[in-house]
Amino acid sequence: MSRPIILITSLILLSLASFTLALTLGSYSISLHDVVQTLIGNQTGIEQSIVMDLRAPRAYVAFVSGGLLALAGALMQVLLRNPLADPYILGVSGGASVAALLAVSFGMGAVFISFSALAGALCSILLVFGLAHSHGSWHPTRLLLTGVVLAAGWGAVINFILSVTPEQPLRGMLFWMMGDISQASAHISALVVLIFSLVVSFALARQLNILARGDMQASALGVNVKYLRIGLFLLASLLTAFAVMQVGSVGFIGLIVPHMLRMIMGSDHRLLLPACALLGGSLLLIADTFARILIAPQQLPVGVITAFIGVPFFLFLLQRMAGKQS
Amino acid sequence: MSLQCRQLSIDIAGKQVCRQLDLTITPGQVWGILGRNGIGKTTLLHTLAGLRDAAAGDILLDEQNIIQLTRKQIAQKTGVLLQHHEDSFPATVLETVLTGRHPHINNWQWENESDFAIARQALQQVDMHTMENKSVQHLSGGERQRVAIATLFAQDPTFYLLDEPNSHLDLHYQINILDSLCQFARSNQRALIMTLHDINLAARFCDYVLLLNGDGEVLQGAATELLTPPHLAQTFKHEIIAIRGEHGSYFQPK
Numbered sequence: 001m002s003r004p005i006i007l008i009t010s011l012i013l014l015s016l017a018s019f020t021l022a023l024t025l026g027s028y029s030i031s032l033h034d035v036v037q038t039l040i041g042n043q044t045g046i047e048q049s050i051v052m053d054l055r056a057p058r059a060y061v062a063f064v065s066g067g068l069l070a071l072a073g074a075l076m077q078v079l080l081r082n083p084l085a086d087p088y089i090l091g092v093s094g095g096a097s098v099a100a101l102l103a104v105s106f107g108m109g110a111v112f113i114s115f116s117a118l119a120g121a122l123c124s125i126l127l128v129f130g131l132a133h134s135h136g137s138w139h140p141t142r143l144l145l146t147g148v149v150l151a152a153g154w155g156a157v158i159n160f161i162l163s164v165t166p167e168q169p170l171r172g173m174l175f176w177m178m179g180d181i182s183q184a185s186a187h188i189s190a191l192v193v194l195i196f197s198l199v200v201s202f203a204l205a206r207q208l209n210i211l212a213r214g215d216m217q218a219s220a221l222g223v224n225v226k227y228l229r230i231g232l233f234l235l236a237s238l239l240t241a242f243a244v245m246q247v248g249s250v251g252f253i254g255l256i257v258p259h260m261l262r263m264i265m266g267s268d269h270r271l272l273l274p275a276c277a278l279l280g281g282s283l284l285l286i287a288d289t290f291a292r293i294l295i296a297p298q299q300l301p302v303g304v305i306t307a308f309i310g311v312p313f314f315l316f317l318l319q320r321m322a323g324k325q326s
Numbered sequence: 327m328s329l330q331c332r333q334l335s336i337d338i339a340g341k342q343v344c345r346q347l348d349l350t351i352t353p354g355q356v357w358g359i360l361g362r363n364g365i366g367k368t369t370l371l372h373t374l375a376g377l378r379d380a381a382a383g384d385i386l387l388d389e390q391n392i393i394q395l396t397r398k399q400i401a402q403k404t405g406v407l408l409q410h411h412e413d414s415f416p417a418t419v420l421e422t423v424l425t426g427r428h429p430h431i432n433n434w435q436w437e438n439e440s441d442f443a444i445a446r447q448a449l450q451q452v453d454m455h456t457m458e459n460k461s462v463q464h465l466s467g468g469e470r471q472r473v474a475i476a477t478l479f480a481q482d483p484t485f486y487l488l489d490e491p492n493s494h495l496d497l498h499y500q501i502n503i504l505d506s507l508c509q510f511a512r513s514n515q516r517a518l519i520m521t522l523h524d525i526n527l528a529a530r531f532c533d534y535v536l537l538l539n540g541d542g543e544v545l546q547g548a549a550t551e552l553l554t555p556p557h558l559a560q561t562f563k564h565e566i567i568a569i570r571g572e573h574g575s576y577f578q579p580k
Binding site: 225270 | 372375377396397398399400401402405406408410411412413414415416417418421422425426428429431433434436481
């Protein structure tokens, strides 16, 4: 068996394992046997309601959002030709946060918060697009600067909202911003967006391999760089918007997963992109399981866990790679 | 088969590179582009490849105006060796050379055995076949340049547009690579158009030259006729003397 097949197979197994953990572990432990019985409809009572109403929807949200974020990160890195780009770098999460916080401060429900986050993200995307595109040039540096400055602007608005908000809704706002799945509601739209983007980006993957070599080289090798970059920007932003809508701004998944996979398997996006979706999903699901059980019954925002796991693991990998090269 | 300019004018930042240039390049020919720094050699090369818009005039690739062709159609017939190579993400030498096959593979297809064979053959042509699994980020400047030339061989266009093909190459590879490029072009009906800084390399390898003199003035013709001290002095704004040698004239700045 070739290496890529082994890698993808092990990522699928990892995904299954992470679902198993998420469905069995918790304040009320449920055996794998009971989980399986529940899923095929042979179980009733408390196990059934815990698995089907609480854990399964939450696991679904975590996995899909992780997949969205990692895929968005990988695409954003090619778009900006910068291996350190993450999905939030162009300010998508800033716009989403502002809109979501406003919704919280007006005392709106969870569903409404999600949709305002989506609307805020889309606004931010259009704003970056309009500003960076105004002269027809799509230089990565210009795009990056526009996004980064806009993100800083959103940051100021967020701080303003936080400082004028009374104590009581403040905790919810902070949790939302750190990335939190406990309030999320399972929605089919995010999965549709993930699958759609995977198919589209898979079709574009070889062109992405070429675009990673620079705009000029890609053009010389027959890629229509302008349209590809616009498509890539919209796709990556859409993915980010839906992830933020579901779980707020969870850090590290979108930066670390693609980067880690590039170090392990190289930069062929035909393999890298599906691998990102699988590993991103698994990692966020595992992190969310920890967020639930670590200091149970209290819950942590999942963003804290992704950073706790992501940072040391990434540094370890970086050290090992540096050792290999010298 | 030909690459033609009709009444081509090119501007960069208000300066004229060429004015109403008529030029026909056919397979089997080797052209050199010479001129001072910043005079527009690279710009002319990029414009010929359709990577940049001309101010006026047309470029015809096999009688078809390139603005009516897709990037992919252009890339099947013209290949460009750029001056700078961007390696932002890790990739092996072989993966890099395989990118040259991109214009020949359909969107949903993967590289097949024959693409791999072509890429390996291309690496052999530049003497890099022992390093196919090495990361391009760890190559020396000269090795990276040879990988870029191999990518162009793998692309296998009719018209090779080379921006300073000898840059970063040591003396041995400067002669070796230019020699194999020229031999390949002449025996397989390919055309080379290259910017060069070294007049002696131009005299040794080129059949024809374009001298960019600035203000839109371009001289074109056989290398033996144009590579003479008076013409070169005008192009480089520096007095140049010719010394008769074993293989023709050698040029030296005064």
